[in-house]
Amino acid sequence: MxxxxxxxxxxxxxxxxxxxxxxxxxxxRAAKDVTTQLATATRATKDAAIVAMADALDTRADEVLAAxxxxxxxxxxxGTAEALVDRLSLTPARLAAITTALREVADLPDPVGExxxxxxxxxxxxxxxxxxxxxxxxxxxxxxxxxxxxxxGLCLKxxxxxxxxxxxxxxxxxxxxVEVMQxxxxxxxxxxxxxxxxxxxxxxxxxxxxxARGLVDVLIPRGGAxxxxxxxxxxxxxxxxxxxxxxxxxxxxxxxxDQAVAIVVNSKAQxxxxxxAAETMLVHRDIADEFVPxxxxxxxxxxxxxxxxxxxxxYAADSADAxxxxxIAVTDEDWAAEYYSxxxxxxxxxxxxxxxxxxxxxxxxxxxxxxxxxxxxxxxFVAEVDAAAVMVNASTRFTDGGEFGFGAEIxxxxxxxxxxxxxxxxxxxxTKYVVTGHGHLRG
Amino acid sequence: MxxxxxxxxxxxxxxxxxxxxxxxxxxxRAAKDVTTQLATATRATKDAAIVAMADALDTRADEVLAAxxxxxxxxxxxGTAEALVDRLSLTPARLAAITTALREVADLPDPVGExxxxxxxxxxxxxxxxxxxxxxxxxxxxxxxxxxxxxxGLCLKxxxxxxxxxxxxxxxxxxxxVEVMQxxxxxxxxxxxxxxxxxxxxxxxxxxxxxARGLVDVLIPRGGAxxxxxxxxxxxxxxxxxxxxxxxxxxxxxxxxDQAVAIVVNSKAQxxxxxxAAETMLVHRDIADEFVPxxxxxxxxxxxxxxxxxxxxxYAADSADAxxxxxIAVTDEDWAAEYYSxxxxxxxxxxxxxxxxxxxxxxxxxxxxxxxxxxxxxxxFVAEVDAAAVMVNASTRFTDGGEFGFGAEIxxxxxxxxxxxxxxxxxxxxTKYVVTGHGHLRG
Numbered sequence: 001m002x003x004x005x006x007x008x009x010x011x012x013x014x015x016x017x018x019x020x021x022x023x024x025x026x027x028x029r030a031a032k033d034v035t036t037q038l039a040t041a042t043r044a045t046k047d048a049a050i051v052a053m054a055d056a057l058d059t060r061a062d063e064v065l066a067a068x069x070x071x072x073x074x075x076x077x078x079g080t081a082e083a084l085v086d087r088l089s090l091t092p093a094r095l096a097a098i099t100t101a102l103r104e105v106a107d108l109p110d111p112v113g114e115x116x117x118x119x120x121x122x123x124x125x126x127x128x129x130x131x132x133x134x135x136x137x138x139x140x141x142x143x144x145x146x147x148x149x150x151x152x153g154l155c156l157k158x159x160x161x162x163x164x165x166x167x168x169x170x171x172x173x174x175x176x177x178v179e180v181m182q183x184x185x186x187x188x189x190x191x192x193x194x195x196x197x198x199x200x201x202x203x204x205x206x207x208x209x210x211x212a213r214g215l216v217d218v219l220i221p222r223g224g225a226x227x228x229x230x231x232x233x234x235x236x237x238x239x240x241x242x243x244x245x246x247x248x249x250x251x252x253x254x255x256x257x258d259q260a261v262a263i264v265v266n267s268k269a270q271x272x273x274x275x276x277a278a279e280t281m282l283v284h285r286d287i288a289d290e291f292v293p294x295x296x297x298x299x300x301x302x303x304x305x306x307x308x309x310x311x312x313x314x315y316a317a318d319s320a321d322a323x324x325x326x327x328i329a330v331t332d333e334d335w336a337a338e339y340y341s342x343x344x345x346x347x348x349x350x351x352x353x354x355x356x357x358x359x360x361x362x363x364x365x366x367x368x369x370x371x372x373x374x375x376x377x378x379x380x381f382v383a384e385v386d387a388a389a390v391m392v393n394a395s396t397r398f399t400d401g402g403e404f405g406f407g408a409e410i411x412x413x414x415x416x417x418x419x420x421x422x423x424x425x426x427x428x429x430x431t432k433y434v435v436t437g438h439g440h441l442r443g
Numbered sequence: 444m445x446x447x448x449x450x451x452x453x454x455x456x457x458x459x460x461x462x463x464x465x466x467x468x469x470x471x472r473a474a475k476d477v478t479t480q481l482a483t484a485t486r487a488t489k490d491a492a493i494v495a496m497a498d499a500l501d502t503r504a505d506e507v508l509a510a511x512x513x514x515x516x517x518x519x520x521x522g523t524a525e526a527l528v529d530r531l532s533l534t535p536a537r538l539a540a541i542t543t544a545l546r547e548v549a550d551l552p553d554p555v556g557e558x559x560x561x562x563x564x565x566x567x568x569x570x571x572x573x574x575x576x577x578x579x580x581x582x583x584x585x586x587x588x589x590x591x592x593x594x595x596g597l598c599l600k601x602x603x604x605x606x607x608x609x610x611x612x613x614x615x616x617x618x619x620x621v622e623v624m625q626x627x628x629x630x631x632x633x634x635x636x637x638x639x640x641x642x643x644x645x646x647x648x649x650x651x652x653x654x655a656r657g658l659v660d661v662l663i664p665r666g667g668a669x670x671x672x673x674x675x676x677x678x679x680x681x682x683x684x685x686x687x688x689x690x691x692x693x694x695x696x697x698x699x700x701d702q703a704v705a706i707v708v709n710s711k712a713q714x715x716x717x718x719x720a721a722e723t724m725l726v727h728r729d730i731a732d733e734f735v736p737x738x739x740x741x742x743x744x745x746x747x748x749x750x751x752x753x754x755x756x757x758y759a760a761d762s763a764d765a766x767x768x769x770x771i772a773v774t775d776e777d778w779a780a781e782y783y784s785x786x787x788x789x790x791x792x793x794x795x796x797x798x799x800x801x802x803x804x805x806x807x808x809x810x811x812x813x814x815x816x817x818x819x820x821x822x823x824f825v826a827e828v829d830a831a832a833v834m835v836n837a838s839t840r841f842t843d844g845g846e847f848g849f850g851a852e853i854x855x856x857x858x859x860x861x862x863x864x865x866x867x868x869x870x871x872x873x874t875k876y877v878v879t880g881h882g883h884l885r886g
Contacts, residue, residue, distance in 0.1 A: 036803075036827050121848060125837060134859050135829065213675075217859050232656075233679055238860045259882035266884040360479075382877050384479050386578065394568060394880030403885070404876075405564055416577050416660050416873035417681045418861035430859035433847075434825050437837030439702035441709040442846070 023199040024208035028136060028215035030193040031161035035135045038194055039159045043110040045190065050106040050153050052184040054099040057149065060180050061095055067176035068145060075169050088143045088170055098149045101408070105153040108407045111425040112159045126436045131429045133159030135217040138198070138209055139410075140231060142223045143167035148177045152195040154410050156185075158428035161194050163216065165209055168201035210235035217430075222411050225338070240419060240427075242411035245275035245366035246338050247396040250355040250381065251295075252372030253286035259393060260287075260371040261295045267369060267396040268344050269302040275412060276367050276399045279338055280345040282355045285311075288348050299344065300326045307334040309347040335362045352377055356384050363387060365414050367399040388414055388421040466642040467651035471579060471658035473636040474604035478578045481637055482602045486553040488633065493549040493596050495627040497542040500592065503623050504538055510619035511588065518586075518612050531586045531613055541592045544851070548596040551850045554868040555602045569879045574872045576602030578660040581641070581652050582853075583674055585666040586610035591620045595638040597853050599628075601871035604637050606659065608652055611644035653678035660873075665854050668781070683862055683870075685854035688718035688809035689781050690839045693798040693824065694738075695815030696729035702836060703730075703814040704738045710812060710839040711787050712745040718855060719810050719842040722781055723788040725798045728754075731791050742787065743769045750777040752790040778805045795820055799827050806830060808857050810842040831857055831864040 057064060068090040075085045090098075114131040121127060137160045139151045148164055155162035166174045174197055182192045198209050210219060213236050221231040225244045232239055249267050251260045267278035283291060292315040299306060303321055306312070307330040316327035324342075334345040335358075349355045359368055369391035370381040382390050389399040399422060401409025406424030413419040419427040500507060511533040518528045533541075557574040564570060580603040582594045591607055598605035609617045617640055625635045641652050653662060653674060662682045664674040671684055692710050694703045710721035726734060735758040742749060746764055749755070750773040759770035767785075777788040778801075792798045802811055812834035813824040825833050832842040842865060844852025849867030856862040862870040 035829070039829075040826050119848070121846070125841060125846075127847060129864075132829075236676055238682075238858060240860070256882070262882060262884055270885050383483050386478070386482075386575075387875065389876040389878060392877065392879040394878055394883040395885050397885035398568060398878055398880075398883065399876070403564070403568075404570060405562070415681060417683070420873050421572075421876045430863050432830065433832040433842070433864045434835065435832060435837055435841055436835040437841075439699070439705060440837035440841065441705055442713050442838050442840035 020200045020202065020205050021208045024205055025212060025215065027193075027196050027199055028163060028209070028212045031136045031163055031196060032215050034191040034193055035133070035161055037191060038156070038161055039112070039133045039135075041159065041190065043112075045188070046110070046157055046159070047106040049185050049188040049190050050102055050156055052188050053149075053153065053156075053181045054102040054106075056180045056184040057095065057099045057102070057177070061092060064095060064173070064176050064180065065090055065092070067172040070172040071170050074172075080169070084143065084169075088145070088173075090145055090173065094146070098146050101146075102149060102153045105150075105157050105408050108157065108425060110157065111429050114426075116431055123440065124437065125440055128434045128436075129431045130434055131426065132432045134428060134430050136161045136163060136215060137428060138163040138165065138216045138219040138237070140165045140206060140209070140219065140221045140223070140227065141167070142227070143170045145170050145173040145177060147222060148174050149181070150408070151410065152178070152181055154408055154425060154428060156190075156194060158425045160217075160428055161196075163196055163198050163209065165198040165206055171201055207234055210237055213237055220411055240411070240413050240417075240423070241415040242413055242423075243275045243366075244338065244364045244414055245277070245412075246280070246336065246362060246364045247276060247278045247367045247369070248280045248282060248355075248359050248363065249278045249369045249371065249396060250282045250349075250352070250359070251284060251287060251291055252352060252370060252374060252377045252381075253284040254374035254377055255284075255287060255291070255371040256373055256393075257287070257291050257294060260291055261298050263369065263371050263393070263395050264295050264344075265298045265302055265304075268299070269304055269342060270395070270397055272342055273340050274397070275338075276396050277340070278344065278369070278396045280335065280347075280358075280362070282347055282349050282358060283312075284352070284355070285348050285350050288312075288315075296326070302342070304342045304344050307331070307343060307345045311348040312346055338364070352380060356381065359385055359387075366412065367391060367396045369394065369396050388412065463643045463645065463648050464651045467648055468655060468658065470636075470639050470642055471606060471652070471655045474579045474606055474639060475658050477634040477636055478576070478604055480634060481599070481604055482555070482576045482578075484602065484633065486555075488631070489553070489600055489602070490549040492628050492631040492633050493545055493599055495631050496592075496596065496599075496624045497545040497549075499623045499627040500538065500542045500545070500620070504535060507538060507616070507619050507623065508533055508535065510615040513615040514613050517615075523612070527586065527612075531588070531616075533588055533616065537589070541589050544589075545592060545596045548593075548600050548851050551600065551868060553600065554872050557869075559874055566883065567880065568883055571877045571879075572874045573877055574869065575875045577871060577873050579604045579606060579658060580871060581606040581608065581659045581662040581680070583608045583649060583652070583662060583664045583666070583670065584610070585670065586613045588613050588616040588620060590665060591617050592624070593851070594853065595621070595624055597851055597868060597871060599633075599637060601868050603660075603871055604639075606639055606641050606652065608641040608649055614644060649674075650677055653680055656680055663854055683854070683856050683860075683866070684858040685856055685866075686718045686809075687781065687807045687857055688720070688855075689723070689779065689805060689807045690719060690721045690810045690812070691723045691725060691798075691802050691806065692721045692812045692814065692839065693725045693792075693795070693802070694727060694730060694734055695795060695813060695817060695820045695824075696727040697817035697820055698727075698730055698734070698814040699816055699836075700730070700734050700737060703734055704741050706812065706814050706836070706838050707738050707787075708741045708745055708747075711742070712747055712785060713838070713840055715785055716783050717840070718781075719839050720783070721787065721812070721839045723778065723790075723801075723805070725790055725792050725801060726755075727795070727798070728791050728793050731755075731758075739769070745785070747785045747787050750774070750786060750788045754791040755789055781807070795823060799824065802828055802830075809855065810834060810839045812837065812839050831855065
């Protein structure tokens with residue numbers, strides 16, 4: 001998940017604007033009140049509404065872009081870094097990509113109503129475990145207007161009401177996007193409040209959302225480590241943690257060197273601002289002499305700065321880019337870092353156990369990769385590394401709902417409850433046991 | 444630059460006995476340190492250890508019963524109600540039932556290693572979603588020594604380390620039970636710390652457990668509403684809420700009256716102290732004249748006091764038991780009550796929608812039942828009632844891991860995340876994606 005110094009909505013203030021709590025609660029209650037209607041809406045109704053949302057966003061693109069331009073101008077006036085303004089900015093092409101993604105959501109299978117398990121007990125009771133919507137899903141995210149539309153589409157498709165809490169810096173964009181989508185919902189006979197922005201942009205407003213037990217069924221924070229930590233700490237509503245990734249690539253003594261070089265570079269540098277990019281490389285000592293000079297050359301070529309341990313220092317060479325060192329001594333902060341930049345922590349290990357121990361200490365449980373041709377080493381790594389995804393001879397960058405064939409992704413869970421790894425539509429549902437008898441009594 | 448130097452277990456310092464927090468954290472860390480060994484233990488190893496635990500508890504029954512007698516004497520000396528002392532007390536027969544249940548856990552299939560999904564992507568990447576243990580599971584429960592053994596067995600079978608936090612009133616029993624089980628674990632080559640009591644019996648000690656992020660993977664509170672609420676509010680570790688049940692039986696206008704009478708009485712009175720017992724009966728007005736006198740007679744016979752609305756008052760008759768009224772006027776507290784006693788709130792509704800609205804307002808989302816021969820009514824009730832289990836023409840008492848064929852139960856989840864309804868062994872696991880390529884890079 002892209003990251004920036006803008007960690008999105010901070011949530012430390014406990015006391016906000018008078019009446020703000022009531023507004024947030026009223027918004028959540030309005031969502032709760034339509035959950036039955038949404039849960040029982042047919043796939044045809046939901047899909048038509050999602051396509052109508054996409055059509056409306058296309059038709060009213062000028063309004064959306066104008067609102068977004070307001071946000072951009074405000075951000076620039078406030079001295080926001082140009083990279084962040086860019087992340088916030090919509091263009092006709094970006095908006096078209098967003099509505100295309102929305103139409104793809106409409107094409108996905110409906111998760112609601114799937115019978116996950118079904119059997120008949122010896123006493124004749126018929127037990128079915130059926131997928132049903134969560135109810136009200138809250139999403140807390142950063143200044144990325146595309147999340148507003150993605151989350152609305154995924155929640156609606158899975159029969160959930162969406163409470164969207166974006167960054168104040170995208171407020172005009174989000175208000176316009178939601179207004180346009182709401183108009184489309186109403187035109188298709190679905191309730192306007194199926195998709196809502198959470199009122200207020202203060203930190204306290206977010207806190208009200210996080211403590212709306214009984215009204216909000218699940219909260220999904222999407223953003224940097226600070227945002228996620230504050231939601232986990234403050235929320236009394238169940239939370240699915242997403243996205244923080246300190247991913248490692250371990251190059252085993254039995255690695256194919258060509259493969260290993262390519263996988264390290266791809267994992268680190270193919271896109272640096274995402275949670276499934278690699279942040280640390282660990283190399284088995286027995287392959288270091290052959291592998292390290294090759295990978296260092298490739299990393300230098302890609303503009304990567306290696307933060308390496310003492311055993312790697314001997315392989316260091318001058319930088320290809322005079323403005324960037326190619327090698328710096330590593331610190332504990334580097335082992336912990338999610339750089340989201342062209343930096344890579346690196347070290348030599350004597351054994352695979354040492355690599356696994358290192359990963360156990362520093363991993364955020366997102367994605368860990370091994371490059372090895374050894375069945376024993378691969379089995380050991382897969383069994384002993386505790387992460388949402390373990391890659392074998394493949395780039396860490398593949399941990400992604402789209403790559404996994406889910407068609408859409410609400411985030412990548414790094415917790416163990418409910419969902420772990422990329423979350424698609426089924427992860428936005430829960431189940432209900434339906435048990436049918438003919439007068440069955442417990443004896 | 445690294446921005447996230449904070450890694451590893453996050454534990455907030457709280458009030459409490461000096462050194463107690465360190466003890467709790469040390470206990471949790473010891474558990475965490477053996478998670479890899481437990482996760483990779485074979486089924487044969489785990490089953491042998493569980494059987495050895497049962498054998499040891501049988502062999503050392505005298506020690507266990509003596510420790511339990513201490514707890515009982517202490518409770519009586521403190522003036523504890525005899526019903527609670529009874530719940531705390533072990534007898535040779537109760538202990539035998541506990542070890543029998545443990546052997547049944549050994550006979551259950553191992554959930555670890557199950558491939559939940561597996562497919563090959565168009566690019567040739569092989570994706571497998573594999574069931575793996577959670578890691579460290581904390582159970583916070585009341586004065587029921589059987590939970591100590593049940594939870595230990597279920598955690599071990601599912602490859603998890605167990606951190607058990609029981610009631611101080613069962614402390615001597617729990618210490619002895621855990622000591623005996625630990626000795627059996629060690630004799631079978633598994634680590635003693637696979638099953639541990641959390642040190643300290645203060646509330647602060649429990650708080651330390653609830654905030655041991657990074658060391659405890661999931662907390663399962665088993666007990667009354669107060670315990671569960673405090674865990675949900677205080678915990679920063681993910682929690683699975685269990686067990687609170689305000690269950691309703693709705694008798695539809697199209698109900699078979701004989702069935703309805705039997706189901707209401709069975710749901711209410713077959714066993715009153717359990718979460719799947721019914722607490723409220725709702726009757727459609729069109730069947731009231733025929734049904735209510737019959738059910739009132741049967742409830743009176745069973746010793747049940749009905750807390751009824753005004754429309755039911757006319758059907759009330761004298762109590763069969765002079766010491767207990769058979770009818771009292773209902774209040775809002777009754778609609779909210781989980782009596783766990785021979786009391787039943789009851790009312791007449793004009794429509795099925797009114798019944799569903801009532802349930803939506805008062806339900807705890809555990810089990811809701813409809814008695815009806817109408818396909819339309821049943822479909823509506825099943826679709827619109829939001830609960831872990833919906834019973835159709837069957838007693839609410841069937842919501843139970845044993846009844847569902849799970850063979851064992853760690854609790855009944857009333858939340859929507861991760862697990863909903865009775866939780867067996869699979870619900871004590873999470874999954875890991877294992878993705879295998881041959882040098883795959885993201886393009």
